[in-house]
Amino acid sequence: MQKKSIQLLSKLAVPLLSKGRFYKEKKTSLRTDFQRDRDRIIHSTAFRRLKHKTQVFVNTSGDHFRTRITHSLEVAQIARTLSKFFNLNEDLCETLSLAHDLGHTPFGHAGEEALNNCMKKFGGFDHNIQTLRIILFLENRYYEFKGLNLTFETLDGLLKHNGPIKSKKKYNKILGKNYFKNKINFTSRPSLEAQIATISDDIAYNSHDLEDGLKSNLFKLKDLENIPILKNIILKHKKKIKNYSTDLIIRQIIRDIINEMVRDIISTTQKNIKNNKIKTLNDVYNSKYPIVCFSRKMKLFDKKIKSFLRKEMYYHKNVKINTNQGKKIISKLFKSIKENPKRYINVSKYDNSNILRSICDFIAGMTDRYAINLYKKIK
Numbered sequence: 235m236q237k238k239s240i241q242l243l244s245k246l247a248v249p250l251l252s253k254g255r256f257y258k259e260k261k262t263s264l265r266t267d268f269q270r271d272r273d274r275i276i277h278s279t280a281f282r283r284l285k286h287k288t289q290v291f292v293n294t295s296g297d298h299f300r301t302r303i304t305h306s307l308e309v310a311q312i313a314r315t316l317s318k319f320f321n322l323n324e325d326l327c328e329t330l331s332l333a334h335d336l337g338h339t340p341f342g343h344a345g346e347e348a349l350n351n352c353m354k355k356f357g358g359f360d361h362n363i364q365t366l367r368i369i370l371f372l373e374n375r376y377y378e379f380k381g382l383n384l385t386f387e388t389l390d391g392l393l394k395h396n397g398p399i400k401s402k403k404k405y406n407k408i409l410g411k412n413y414f415k416n417k418i419n420f421t422s423r424p425s426l427e428a429q430i431a432t433i434s435d436d437i438a439y440n441s442h443d444l445e446d447g448l449k450s451n452l453f454k455l456k457d458l459e460n461i462p463i464l465k466n467i468i469l470k471h472k473k474k475i476k477n478y479s480t481d482l483i484i485r486q487i488i489r490d491i492i493n494e495m496v497r498d499i500i501s502t503t504q505k506n507i508k509n510n511k512i513k514t515l516n517d518v519y520n521s522k523y524p525i526v527c528f529s530r531k532m533k534l535f536d537k538k539i540k541s542f543l544r545k546e547m548y549y550h551k552n553v554k555i556n557t558n559q560g561k562k563i564i565s566k567l568f569k570s571i572k573e574n575p576k577r578y579i580n581v582s583k584y585d586n587s588n589i590l591r592s593i594c595d596f597i598a599g600m601t602d603r604y605a606i607n608l609y610k611k612i613k
Contacts (some may be wrong), residue, residue: 244321246427246518247579252385256417257378267385268325274382275329278375278435280336280368281306286601288342288549288560299446302342305438308512309334312496313434316526319500323427329384330391330431337364339598340605341560348564349597354588356476357407364598366409372595381525399523400425408591422519429526433499440539441491447547448484455484461492461542498532521530560602563609567597570612578608585586 242252243529262270275281280327284303300308309332317327338361339345350359366389370381396590400422414420424432431528447453455472463497467490471483475497529537538586547553566571571593579596597605 248387249323255383257383271384271388272329276335278373300442308330308438309434313431313439316430327427336368338362340600340602342558344557348561352568353594357456363408380454385419394424423521437495441488443543445488452550453546461538464465498529502529
């Protein structure tokens with residue numbers, strides 16, 4: 235079954251048979267190596283906690299706003315569509331999509347900013363690197379090893395979520411010096427599967443943050459009409475506003491935005507593969523530029539959406555009240571736990587050689603409501 239599947243994949247795909255893991259394990263005839271990776275992510279504690287972690291709105295704000303887990307599922311759906319079209323390793327693409335936000339703190343990027351400030355003198359905090367700490371060390375589900383022991387290809391994709399890495403300094407501080415040894419090439423381009431997971435993240439949070447912002451009345455449809463591409467989509471659906479509910483029209487608009495962006499990626503990526511003579515997986519790794527990307531027109535659209543969301547949503551006074559409170563909670567928790575770590579955490583479970591990093595791990599792993607409840611107790 236695996237051999238047949240391998241032959242069907244594109245020559246640009248990561249093969250279904252992995253190069254291996256840090257700790258050798260017996261293969262199984264029931265699942266590919268990357269299906270096993272995906273399943274380990276889904277069954278992890280860190281993944282379940284994403285249900286109660288902020289995307290934009292604090293988890294207690296409402297039942298229908300996105301959380302980190304719904305966002306991750308939506309990223310995976312878009313990524314599978316693109317991966318299937320290009321005949322790539324769909325299981326790897328899904329794994330990277332589901333895992334990409336495991337390291338997020340409570341209260342979203344506001345929480346990350348606060349925790350980074352707390353750890354500024356001790357290596358800082360980065361949610362992408364925290365994802366790696368979780369899957370390498372912090373998840374505790376197996377007798378034989380710490381972490382999830384994911385494949386090297388999955389680690390490569392998560393490590394290079396934002397592209398090739400020029401300096402290992404930050405990674406060495408947070409993960410340990412030369413942890414990956416020669417198993418992963420930091421400076422090469424990530425796989426197409428990893429590039430798809432990354433751009434699917436952009437599509438998902440742009441489109442769905444727009445939907446959540448509209449539903450929460452932070453802005454109106456007419457406010458979006460100054461953005462190219464969006465204007466035509468909105469005008470097309472506005473004609474039906476007398477016959478359908480506003481909620482349904484918003485959903486249709488969001489569907490069209492996603493479709494426009496996905497089709498643009500497909501067209502642009504096909505051109506990049508042809509123009510740059512990408513014929514093998516090694517060509518992908520050695521490419522000077524990203525292969526999976528938007529056209530110039532869509533990049534401008536993407537930039538304008540991000541700018542609009544930053545101004546009208548992320549920095550909206552109602553959202554800022556909650557994000558500022560989130561920063562306050564994180565800072566207070568760090569200070570209190572630092573003063574008496576044994577009172578709050580089982581120190582033996584964490585890294586005794588670096589107790590501050592252990593406190594950081596503990597806080598980063600909290601859900602919004604756990605952090606809020608603990609803050610109330612120590613306040």
